[in-house]
Amino acid sequence: MHELTITQNMLDIVLEQAEKAEAREVGKINLVIGEMTGVVKECVQFYFGFLSQGTLAEGATLSFIMTPTKARCRVCDKLFELKEFDWACPYCGGKEMEIVAGKELFVESIEVE
Numbered sequence: 573m574h575e576l577t578i579t580q581n582m583l584d585i586v587l588e589q590a591e592k593a594e595a596r597e598v599g600k601i602n603l604v605i606g607e608m609t610g611v612v613k614e615c616v617q618f619y620f621g622f623l624s625q626g627t628l629a630e631g632a633t634l635s636f637i638m639t640p641t642k643a644r645c646r647v648c649d650k651l652f653e654l655k656e657f658d659w660a661c662p663y664c665g666g667k668e669m670e671i672v673a674g675k676e677l678f679v680e681s682i683e684v685e
């Protein structure tokens with residue numbers, strides 16, 4: 573997938589924040605990733621390992637917060653967790669829905685020293 577670009581963008585944000593905070597090093601990075609993005613944690617971890625070399629974020633721990641895919645039924649207006657391959661509302665069986673969560677991808681916070 574597009575983990576390399578994602579990791580690079582994430583690192584840019586982290587370094588910008590760390591510089592603003594006049595940090596000596598970044599200890600931990602908390603990332604929120606929606607299940608629907610299909611981003612593989614192991615890939616991000618891997619790319620981060622070499623992209624962060626020589627930066628303030630080198631050696632930082634990555635913490636992943638995975639958010640489940642949620643949808644709102646357009647028929648009965650109920651909110652539910654969307655399971656893979658099961659694109660129907662569990663309440664009314666409706667097939668028309670709006671994805672309301674699961675596409676997130678952002679740096680939630682960083683911990684610096």
Ligand SMILES: [Zn+2]
Nearest residue numbers: 645648661664
């Ligand atoms: Zn419904």
